[in-house]
Amino acid sequence: MSTALTGGSAGPGSFFLCDIFDAIPKNDLVSMEHPLFSLGTRPDRRILNYEHNGAEITVVPSVKGLATIHDKDILIFCISQLMAAQNAGRQVSRTLHLKAHDLLVATNRETSGDAYRRLRESFERLAGTRITTNITTGGEEVTSGFGLIERWEIVRKARGGRMVNVAVTLSDWLFRAVLSKSVLTLSRDYFRLRKPLERRIYELTRKHCGRQRDWTISVETLLKKSGSASPRRVFRKMIRDMITAQPLPDYAMEELPGDLIRFRQKHRVVEPGSAEAPVLKQASLEKARDLMPGADVYALEAEWRAMWERTGRPRLRQADAAFLGWVKKHRVE
Numbered sequence: 393m394s395t396a397l398t399g400g401s402a403g404p405g406s407f408f409l410c411d412i413f414d415a416i417p418k419n420d421l422v423s424m425e426h427p428l429f430s431l432g433t434r435p436d437r438r439i440l441n442y443e444h445n446g447a448e449i450t451v452v453p454s455v456k457g458l459a460t461i462h463d464k465d466i467l468i469f470c471i472s473q474l475m476a477a478q479n480a481g482r483q484v485s486r487t488l489h490l491k492a493h494d495l496l497v498a499t500n501r502e503t504s505g506d507a508y509r510r511l512r513e514s515f516e517r518l519a520g521t522r523i524t525t526n527i528t529t530g531g532e533e534v535t536s537g538f539g540l541i542e543r544w545e546i547v548r549k550a551r552g553g554r555m556v557n558v559a560v561t562l563s564d565w566l567f568r569a570v571l572s573k574s575v576l577t578l579s580r581d582y583f584r585l586r587k588p589l590e591r592r593i594y595e596l597t598r599k600h601c602g603r604q605r606d607w608t609i610s611v612e613t614l615l616k617k618s619g620s621a622s623p624r625r626v627f628r629k630m631i632r633d634m635i636t637a638q639p640l641p642d643y644a645m646e647e648l649p650g651d652l653i654r655f656r657q658k659h660r661v662v663e664p665g666s667a668e669a670p671v672l673k674q675a676s677l678e679k680a681r682d683l684m685p686g687a688d689v690y691a692l693e694a695e696w697r698a699m700w701e702r703t704g705r706p707r708l709r710q711a712d713a714a715f716l717g718w719v720k721k722h723r724v725e
Contacts, residue, residue, distance in 0.1 A: 407559065408474065408483075410490035415476040415498070417578040419468050420569040424576065424599040427619025428523060428540070430458035431588035444616065447526065454520025456513065459540055461588045463514040465499040467540065468578070470562060472498075474570045479685050486567035489547065492555045500583035508554045515544045515558070538563040577691045579641035589630055590639050592618050597643045597655045602690060606656035614653060642698070657694060670700060670711035680719045692719060 423429070426449055430436040435457035442449040451458060474484045492511060496503050501511075524537040540563060547557040562570075569575065576598060585591045596617055601607040609617075615627045622630065631653060635645045643655045677689045684692070696718050700706070708714050 406485045407487040407489050408477065408485040410470070410473040410488055410494065412473050412476045412480075415472040417468055417580060417582060418472045418475045418575040419578050419595065419598075420471060420566060421574045421576060421599065422569060423464070423467075424595040425617075426525075427592070427617065428459075429461040429464050429592075429619070431461055431592055431618070431620055432458070433460075433588065436460070438621070440619070442616075442619070449523065449525045452522045452524075454517065454522075456516050456520050459514075459517040459521040461591050463517050465501075465583065466495065466511075466514055466518060466560070467562075467566065469495050469498055470560060471566075471570055471575060475573070475575055478570070478573075484570070486542075486562040486564070488560050488562070490558055490560065492558055495558075498583075505552075505554060512546075512555060515541070515560070519544055536565065538565050540566070581641035585639060585641075587639075589618065589620060590634065592620070593631075593634065594640050594643070597640060601643060601655055601657065606654055608648065608652050608654045611651045611653060642694075658698075670697070670708050670714070672715055673712055676712040676715055679716055683716070683719050684722070692722070 426444070426447060427440070427442055428449065428451060430438075430440075430453075437453045437455075437457050439453070440449070440451040440458070442451075469490070470488050473488065473490070477484050492508060493503055496507055496511065501507050518540045519542070521540055522537055523540065524535070526535040542561040542563055544558060544560045546555045547559050548555075550556050578598065579594075582591065582594060585594060593614075596614070597607060600609070611628050611631065612624065614631070615622075615624055618627075620627050620630075628651075631645075632647065634640075635647055635653075638644060640655075642658055644658050646654050646656075648654050672693060677693065680689045680692055693715070696715050699718070700708075
C-alpha cells in the first residue's frame, strides 16, 4: 500500500490517494439523518426546504438538477477510503485522487462506457447542488452554504476520452464529519439496492435502529425524513410494497396499527439477555474499539451476532473471547 498523502493534510496541493482495496462502506451521520439527496430518477430541479428538530436545510439544484441518492455513492466511496486510512494511522486530505474504475467496482456498478458517462454526470450534480444549513458536524454548528463536493477534475483520460483518474475535493463540512468520525458502517449490499427509496429507508433505519432490536416510526414522519416527493397515500403504497419484498439488508419491515412502520434486525432474533444469546461485556466492546479504532463497535457486535445466528447458534464457552477473535480476523481481512 503506497503512501497516501503528499504533504500535510492541510497543506496546499496535498492530496489523498484512494488505494485501499475493499474498504468497509461508511456513510456520514448527517446525510443519513436529513434528506439532502433527490430520490428522483429524472433531473430534479426543485428547491428543497426541510426543517426538523431545529435543523434547517435548503437544497438548491444546478441546471443539471439535484444530486441524487445514487450520486451519493461517490461520497460514500470517498468517506470509506478516508476512514480506512485514518484507522490505519495514515494522514488524510479533503482532496482525493481516485481511479474511476475502482469507484465503479466498489459501488457495484457496470464498467461500460455508458457507466463512465453517468459517473461524470454524478460529479457535475454533486458539485452543482448547493446546500444552506445549520446542521452540526464534528460538534460544531455553523450556518453555511456549500456544495457536496467543492470541485472535481479528470486528471487522466484513456485514448477514447473515458475518465481514468479523477481528483475530488470534498466540502469542509463533509471532511469535518470524517475527521470527527461522525460516520456509520453500511452493509455492502447497500449498493445492490437499485430503487432510490429503498436506499433512503435503509439509511434511516441504519441510523435510528443502531443497537436497538427494533425502531418504530409513523408513516407521516418517515415520509418527511425520507425526502420523498410522493403524496402520503402513494408513499404508503411504496412502503407496503417494500414490506412485501423485504429488500433491506439486515432489517425486516412490518406495518403496525396506527399508521406505523416497525423495522427490526433480521438476525437478532434472540434477545441479548436470554439464556441462549451470547452476552458480551462492555469491556469487550471497548477492546474491540482498540483493535479497530474508529469502528462502529455496535455494528460489529450486530454483525457477529448475525454470523452466530446463521451458523446455528453454536454453544460458546467464552462469548467475549469468540467475539474478540472474530474482530481480529475481521481486521486482517
